[in-house]
Amino acid sequence: MKPSSKKLLILMLILAMAALAGCGKNNSSNQAEGKVNVVTSFYPLYYFAKEIGGDHAHVVNLVATGVEPHDWTPKSRDLEAASKAQLFLYHGAGLEGWVDHFLNGLGSDSQVLAIEASKGITLIQGNHEHALEEEHGHEAEGEHGHKAEDQPAEEEGGAHEEEGHSHSDLDVDPHTWTSPRSALIMAANIRDAYVKADPEHQADYEKSFASLEERLKELDSKFTQQLSGYERRDIVVSHQAFGYLCRDYNLNQIAIMGLSPEAEPRAQDLLGIANFVKEHQIPYIFFEELVSPQLADTLAREARVDTLVLNPLEGLTSEQEKAGDDYFTLMERNLENLQKALQ
Template sequence: MKVMFSKFSLLLIAAVLLLSGCGAAGSTNGANTVGAQADSGSAASSEPSVSPAAGETEAKKLQVVTTFYPMYEFSKQVGGEYADVTALIPAGTEPHDWEPSAKDMAVLKEADVFVYNGIVEGWAEQALDSAANEKRIVVEASSSIELAEGGEDEHAHGEEAHSDADAEHDHAAEHEEAEHEEAEHEEAGHEHDHEHSLDPHVWLSPKLAQAEVAAIQEAFAKADPAHADSYKANADAYIAKLKELDDAYKAGLAGMKRTEFVTQHAAFGYLAREYGLTQVPISGLSPDQEPSPEQMAEIVKLAKEQQIKTIFFETLVDPKIASTIASEIGAKTAVLNPLEGLTEEETADGLDYIGVMKNNLEALRLALNE
């Protein structure tokens, strides 16, 4: 899947000049903001340190470069004391439209392991080609997970407005349109369109997050066989915590008064399906996809019919549209965090993936029981 960005053509010359002087442990455009706050053990230099007690040079840590927060957190949990983990996308940055700078490309080139989710990072494949490194191990953490088409059940509330005949007609029309597009577009472009229709937000399901952690562990063991047992132990311990989180969601979301919840963008499809809920997103898979007036009217209508009293917004996106809908129906707003990045305040409060997910569970429980 080749995705071309004009920005790269301007960056590559600068990247070549930087590659000789930039190592993976360097700070990049604030990209180490999360790592510096959450992992005080990250090295600032590639030079080995000397233990005062033993007087022996310590082995160089595994240099791991990740994309956005969940990939950083999962990698840090698996790597433990044997890996320096860096996040390219700075804390507080919405990752869907982020692109790497020349310095980021230099950091990527020097990485022992590169961890990305997939789909969210549309720039990743070309960046890897441009910052080539034969020894680097690349892990697409979601690769073992069957991704769902975005929005495939997001508007299940619309079933009442469509008869079975209408649905069959719509399906036939969609099939005909897909065939027409396939005939007109080049294979690469068609593949790109298909990729953008897939929902990448698997990390928001505690169950699917376990598969991502396992994929990261396998990559670390391959890159650093000497510490494979430690990576496996770390991954097993963290997966146990994710299983506890999954159990908490199953118990906590059972027997709610309603199952529908309105959220800022379509990030919670996997979580909703896992626990028998229905996500009603205001915008699409990317938060910058603004809804049409017809979609807004449909959401308002549903919210009134279901007596929904909370409209969820997220911390890294302008909540204006969510607030508008809430005002229209006399509801309040609350945060449902898609964990695409932590804010400085969340980091200062010591929140991490599991902490935020527990907050999300409590927010859902309150909203679904109103």
């Protein structure tokens, strides 16, 4: 082999090894000079932060594409990335059970501004694991054999004291972002965070927020108008993630699983929901893409109905990311599927 060819081969090997090494690293540790470095805890915050921050911000999301945030816990590299950022945006309301320890671990020398994006939203209190019973009283009691109030109550303040990553036993529903009306408040909190961290570019942040606000208001209007004309108001979902959407658009969710998608329902609960679906001629059972659809599929077969996707927007799949999907395209798809289910 000629010396020049040997040098070229060595150079190619070095570049290949560097590329492979980079694939194994979390890019959240990267910082951008001259920009507001922002770390977000899950997808909706990441999307809103990018839209509002524009060219002035470098935004990274802790939870990787295709990972269900309920199953995720931070690593030391995530703590390091957040400690070097100017903004750390987390949802709050009990979604990130790890956040208190995470914030305590940032260190006294960290200058990061930690913002709870759900602040100001009227939260849904109570872990309504048995929405079927609460909404349909005597018929649900007969099918399930118990009432929701028979369940042990959570201690006050549990939403903020939970240390794990599951919130199946919390006393607050954290899934605020599934409603455009709550998303508006979250976006406003993110705008305020940018202005506080980088007041020099306040006008740009205000302008970007105004554009996002207009789109969210249009989305809210579409949900209001297009869901209002149906007599059917019940939807059966795999994961109790749509309380805010149902509250704002006068729907009732009947959930197979609780606030955390890994919560296992009891056999009598599944039977009760299957009977309810048959009796009320519910045409579809909704499932989501980041968790296994096995229970929804099983229940749909038992009730002899079809399944549809209702996306809780907790993250993108790799296919959605490649296709260029975002919060708005997924919410539009949710609206289409809700209309099918309410017919």
